[in-house]
Amino acid sequence: MDPSEFSEPMPCYESSPALAPADDDGMCVHCRMFLTIECPYIDHFLGEDDE
Numbered sequence: 001m002d003p004s005e006f007s008e009p010m011p012c013y014e015s016s017p018a019l020a021p022a023d024d025d026g027m028c029v030h031c032r033m034f035l036t037i038e039c040p041y042i043d044h045f046l047g048e049d050d051e
């Protein structure tokens, strides 16, 4: 995964109440939908290998 690809807040971002404010940077990896089917970017995080 290219980290720069996720250097901006993601459109799908939803603040997770479990996050410390310091971690709440708006990135998908920190959103409450991360790695759930609710996240439209789940394909970015999964299955990059079989391209």
Ligand SMILES: [Zn+2]
Pocket: 010, 012, 013, 028, 029, 031, 033, 034, 039, 040, 041
């Ligand atoms: Zn997301």
